[in-house]
Amino acid sequence: MNIVVLVKQVPDTWSERTLRSDDNTVDRAAADAVVNEMDEHGVEAALALKEAHGGEVTVVSMGPERTAETIRKALAMGVDKAVHICDDALHGSCAVSTSAALAAAIGTLAYDVVICGTEASDARVGAMGGMLSERLGVPALTSARSIVADGSTVRIERQTDDGYEVVEATTPLVISVIEKINEPRYPSFKGIMAAKKKQLSTLSLADLGIEADSVGLAGATSEVIEFSTAPPRGKGEVVPDDGTGGARIAGFLAAAKII
Amino acid sequence: MACVLVLVDHAGGTPKKATLELLCAARVLGEPAAVVAGAPGTAAALADALAAGGAETIYVAESADMDDYVVAPKVDVLASLIESESPAAVLIAAGVDGKEIAGRLAVRTGSGFLADIVDLDAGGVATQSIFGGSIVVRSRVRAGTPIFAVRPNAFSATDRAGAGTLRTVDVVVGDTSKGARITDRVVEEKGDRPELTEASVVVSGGRGVGSAEQFSLIESLADALGGAVGASRAATDAGWYPHQNQVGQTGVTVSPQLYLAVGISGAIQHRAGMQTSKTIVAINKDAEAPIFELADFGVVGDLFAVVPQLIEEIGKRR
Numbered sequence: 022m023n024i025v026v027l028v029k030q031v032p033d034t035w036s037e038r039t040l041r042s043d044d045n046t047v048d049r050a051a052a053d054a055v056v057n058e059m060d061e062h063g064v065e066a067a068l069a070l071k072e073a074h075g076g077e078v079t080v081v082s083m084g085p086e087r088t089a090e091t092i093r094k095a096l097a098m099g100v101d102k103a104v105h106i107c108d109d110a111l112h113g114s115c116a117v118s119t120s121a122a123l124a125a126a127i128g129t130l131a132y133d134v135v136i137c138g139t140e141a142s143d144a145r146v147g148a149m150g151g152m153l154s155e156r157l158g159v160p161a162l163t164s165a166r167s168i169v170a171d172g173s174t175v176r177i178e179r180q181t182d183d184g185y186e187v188v189e190a191t192t193p194l195v196i197s198v199i200e201k202i203n204e205p206r207y208p209s210f211k212g213i214m215a216a217k218k219k220q221l222s223t224l225s226l227a228d229l230g231i232e233a234d235s236v237g238l239a240g241a242t243s244e245v246i247e248f249s250t251a252p253p254r255g256k257g258e259v260v261p262d263d264g265t266g267g268a269r270i271a272g273f274l275a276a277a278k279i280i
Numbered sequence: 281m282a283c284v285l286v287l288v289d290h291a292g293g294t295p296k297k298a299t300l301e302l303l304c305a306a307r308v309l310g311e312p313a314a315v316v317a318g319a320p321g322t323a324a325a326l327a328d329a330l331a332a333g334g335a336e337t338i339y340v341a342e343s344a345d346m347d348d349y350v351v352a353p354k355v356d357v358l359a360s361l362i363e364s365e366s367p368a369a370v371l372i373a374a375g376v377d378g379k380e381i382a383g384r385l386a387v388r389t390g391s392g393f394l395a396d397i398v399d400l401d402a403g404g405v406a407t408q409s410i411f412g413g414s415i416v417v418r419s420r421v422r423a424g425t426p427i428f429a430v431r432p433n434a435f436s437a438t439d440r441a442g443a444g445t446l447r448t449v450d451v452v453v454g455d456t457s458k459g460a461r462i463t464d465r466v467v468e469e470k471g472d473r474p475e476l477t478e479a480s481v482v483v484s485g486g487r488g489v490g491s492a493e494q495f496s497l498i499e500s501l502a503d504a505l506g507g508a509v510g511a512s513r514a515a516t517d518a519g520w521y522p523h524q525n526q527v528g529q530t531g532v533t534v535s536p537q538l539y540l541a542v543g544i545s546g547a548i549q550h551r552a553g554m555q556t557s558k559t560i561v562a563i564n565k566d567a568e569a570p571i572f573e574l575a576d577f578g579v580v581g582d583l584f585a586v587v588p589q590l591i592e593e594i595g596k597r598r
């Protein structure tokens with residue numbers, strides 16, 4: 022089973038995150054860069070499928086040069102090889118055009134399963150699995166909290182708003198995972214050393230046959246017009262519980278006409 | 281005036297509250313038109329409520345495929361309506377399914393989409409609250425038909441009715457839309473409580489609650505307020521409450537009238553899911569807990585003393 026796993030480098034949710042005032046894109050310099058959490062679970066899911074069914078795992082990531090750090094981490098976890106989509110013209114790409122670039126890169130690889138995280142913590146669009154399904158013309162098993170593969174049939178539990186659905190499809194297909202699916206492994210020292218020798222190919226837009234003006238800020242299907250810091254919430258009254266704490270909350274709720 | 285398509289979410293023969301909110305939001309941009317994509321017989325039960333909620337037109341796209349496969353058949357319906365009706369925009373509730381539908385529809389129709397919007401103006405400019413609620417952005421779609429995935433509770437439903445003219449849509453579900461087959465649906469707990477994303481009151485418990493058993497205290501408080509139960513990730517990771525109740529960065533985003541945080545510290549990733557709540561009340565034994573920075577009212581104390589008293593007081597005021 023050949024697996025392509027997608028990872029994204031994102032600003033750490035623990036850092037102070039903001040946008041750039043010059044072009045309203047994510048300010049990547051302002052925050053520490055980490056692997057998007059759900060993607061680490063995607064890498065783990067890919068490695069687990071490979072361990073059970075054989076094959077090869079390729080990581081694909083799109084982003085500026087620094088994204089190589091994120092790719093190295095996936096390789097150190099045990100992924101076999103890597104493709105880095107890197108081109109200055111991609112700066113400011115929207116989710117829709119990002120899905121075009123990723124699909125083009127995936128199209129250069131032989132795959133049975135493509136795995137991605139359900140959502141990235143920065144843009145929180147939460148639609149990449151579905152968008153890749155459209156572009157690649159294969160089914161998508163989205164929001165997976167478990168995966169079972171049996172020959173060419175893959176079955177998942179799909180997290181829904183009030184429980185889950187059991188969903189199945191046949192390969193080739195796309196799976197998006199949520200973070201509850203597994204516990205990602207830590208790269209071992211051996212893995213980190215081995216990662217340095219693994220194949221990492223870099224693809225430009227020209228390599229992918231994509232016009233520069235169809236992606237990036239120029240080709241974005243949506244644009245940020247302006248942004249501002251959210252006004253601080255009015256800090257309310259905080260009282261110690263002197264034995265009447267519950268009653269005081271009830272009083273507050275009644276005054277606010279909530280009860 | 282151009283129509284604005286609203287994809288209808290429904291349960292038990294009634295439109296969900298989020299759908300009625302979308303019908304109201306649709307008026308900002310044009311004439312609200314509800315799209316019912318469901319199994320045969322679905323629309324008849326919903327029509328009156330959709331008309332009362334403001335739908336001028338109700339597109340009826342019925343086929344067993346709608347329930348049998350994950351979202352893609354609904355994308356087929358919306359894509360064909362975009363083609364035939366040239367709507368000013370498409371509005372979809374920003375849940376797990378809604379965001380997937382929006383993204384697929386954008387790719388399918390060469391459009392742009394904006395996820396999880398909290399406001400929309402007549403010029404089609406949408407407001408989003410990002411980075412854990414710390415930044416507010418205003419954005420616009422530049423390509424194709426604007427598609428907006430709208431956060432529940434962002435708009436309030438009105439009682440301005442519409443004509444509710446029924447129009448049947450020929451449903452053609454492509455083979456590629458029948459790839460992901462749903463073989464079973466399992467509803468986990470919830471009881472009679474309102475749905476988390478739609479509830480006007482959400483009571484959430486965190487690590488401070490201490491165990492799965494003790495979450496019954498959070499449930500009792502939610503029931504006293506007619507609210508839904510949420511949980512922090514510490515609580516869902518510990519297995520005390522189901523993941524679908526998790527509020528935050530990797531859980532659901534809620535925007536209720538009242539959010540009551542009990543034994544939750546208020547980490548940035550939790551705030552990402554509740555920052556736009558209208559009123560926030562916190563109970564925490566640590567006076568330094570960051571949740572108090574957001575709270576409109578807070579009590580520093582032991583939740584096992586404060587919550588039972590609060591439940592009793594609410595009962596007295598009934």
Ligand SMILES: Cc1cc2nc3c(=O)[nH]c(=O)nc-3n(C[C@H](O)[C@H](O)[C@H](O)COP(=O)(O)OP(=O)(O)OC[C@H]3O[C@@H](n4cnc5c(N)ncnc54)[C@H](O)[C@@H]3O)c2cc1C
Pocket residue numbers: 034058142485486487488489511512513514515526527528529530531542543544545546547548549550553563564565566569581582583584
């Ligand atoms: C990428 C990423 C995504 C994440 N996504 C989410 C998410 O979606 N949702 C989420 O919630 N978190 C998320 N987190 C985790 C987040 O960082 C916090 O770890 C988590 O929110 C902590 O949960 P908590 O507040 O319940 O626990 P803690 O931080 O341990 O806080 C427990 C609180 O309970 C109080 N307490 C204890 N006992 C009592 C008592 N008897 N009475 C009153 N108060 C008491 C304590 O004072 C403390 O403030 C994410 C983290 C990362 C890195």
